[in-house]
Amino acid sequence: MSTNNIDFDNLTFTFTKTRSMYVTKCKQGDNWNSGELVPYGNISISPASTVLNYGQGLFEGMKAYKTEGGRILLFRPEKNAERAAMGCTRLSMPEVPKNVFLEAVKTVVKDNSDYIPPTEQGALYIRPIVFGSAEGLGVAPSTEYTFMVYCSPVGPYFKGGLTPIKLIVSTQYHRAPLKGTGSVKAIGNYVPGMLPSSNAKKEGFAEIIYLDAAEEKYIEEVGAANFFAVIDGKIITPELTGSILPGITRDSVMHIAKEKLGIDVEERRISIDEAMTAEEVFCAGTAAIISPIGSIKYNNKEHIFSNGDVGPITRELYDILTGIQYGNDRDPFGWILEL
Ligand code: PLP
Numbered sequence: 021m022s023t024n025n026i027d028f029d030n031l032t033f034t035f036t037k038t039r040s041m042y043v044t045k046c047k048q049g050d051n052w053n054s055g056e057l058v059p060y061g062n063i064s065i066s067p068a069s070t071v072l073n074y075g076q077g078l079f080e081g082m083k084a085y086k087t088e089g090g091r092i093l094l095f096r097p098e099k100n101a102e103r104a105a106m107g108c109t110r111l112s113m114p115e116v117p118k119n120v121f122l123e124a125v126k127t128v129v130k131d132n133s134d135y136i137p138p139t140e141q142g143a144l145y146i147r148p149i150v151f152g153s154a155e156g157l158g159v160a161p162s163t164e165y166t167f168m169v170y171c172s173p174v175g176p177y178f179k180g181g182l183t184p185i186k187l188i189v190s191t192q193y194h195r196a197p198l199k200g201t202g203s204v205k206a207i208g209n210y211v212p213g214m215l216p217s218s219n220a221k222k223e224g225f226a227e228i229i230y231l232d233a234a235e236e237k238y239i240e241e242v243g244a245a246n247f248f249a250v251i252d253g254k255i256i257t258p259e260l261t262g263s264i265l266p267g268i269t270r271d272s273v274m275h276i277a278k279e280k281l282g283i284d285v286e287e288r289r290i291s292i293d294e295a296m297t298a299e300e301v302f303c304a305g306t307a308a309i310i311s312p313i314g315s316i317k318y319n320n321k322e323h324i325f326s327n328g329d330v331g332p333i334t335r336e337l338y339d340i341l342t343g344i345q346y347g348n349d350r351d352p353f354g355w356i357l358e359l
């Protein structure tokens with residue numbers, strides 16, 4: 021799609037084709053090599069591939085931002101490279117080396133830089149994907165892997181940006197068990213959430229909050245973002261037990277809270293009952309950015325937070341995070357990679 025047809029003033033989190041994508045392949049036992057930029061388009065794959073049959077694949081999600089002056093910034097891209105590498109190991113795929121991952125991301129962003137929305141109107145969402153692309157009938161790792169990177173201009177994941185969302189706690193479904201694959205961005209982690217999520221949307225909720233699969237008592241995360249609560253002036257976020265995705269935004273929020281705002285941060289189990297006593301609650305992720313949670317429904321009771329408004333700590337964290345990402349504020353953490 022030509023950039024002329026993109027309505028940059030009204031972007032949502034939907035897919036728009038861009039000029040190009042990056043592809044490289046690797047045989048089991050070989051090393052990954054640099055790949056090439058090709059026009060964005062469909063790919064050909066065997067119906068017997070391990071990704072189509074057994075879900076052997078993962079994805080990453082990251083963003084490129086345009087500054088007021090038109091500079092292009094990536095936010096902590098090496099963290100996505102590290103998380104993808106961990107995920108490859110868990111899913112029996114050869115790790116994509118950091119240099120190959122970062123080179124691919126930079127190449128795609130540079131070639132599609134005219135698709136990056138104007139500053140503060142959204143970002144270029146970057147999707148690196150790794151998957152088993154050879155045939156395999158038995159449940160065993162593929163003999164060939166494909167690493168691709170594509171991108172799309174996007175707006176906020178939840179409608180309205182910094183507008184409080186309504187969530188509902190799932191008492192019927194879990195996201196991930198302990199010792200499963202919840203801590204990596206396995207593609208198979210996301211489809212089980214589609215049914216609960218669309219049911220919740222039919223009832224007017226933006227997303228689901230998942231509880232832990234063992235005791236159904238402690239908050240895990242929101243569909244595709246990490247959970248935070250402000251209680252007695254401290255920030256609490258569920259500890260990484262193995263079933264929760266170690267979010268890069270989560271880590272960034274914790275650093276900003278501790279090091280810029282002087283707020284105590286606790287990573288620990290937080291029960292749904294305790295969360296209901298919070299002064300503010302919000303969720304955080306690359307797509308979700310920082311989204312204030314206005315209300316949570318649990319066991320037929322709906323609890324309103326911050327009078328349904330954006331809490332002051334949530335707003336401050338949002339302003340600092342997005343200020344760094346759009347290059348408006350100095351980056352004291354060394355998180356920004358300028359292209
Ligand atoms: N939790 C899940 C399940 C996710 O899919 C994501 C998105 O990547 C997050 C949390 C937030 O992670 P990050 O901040 O790295 O985007």
Ligand code: COI
Nearest residue numbers: 081082244305306307308
């Ligand atoms: C992201 O925040 O990048 C995600 O991966 C969320 C996505 C599943 C929509």
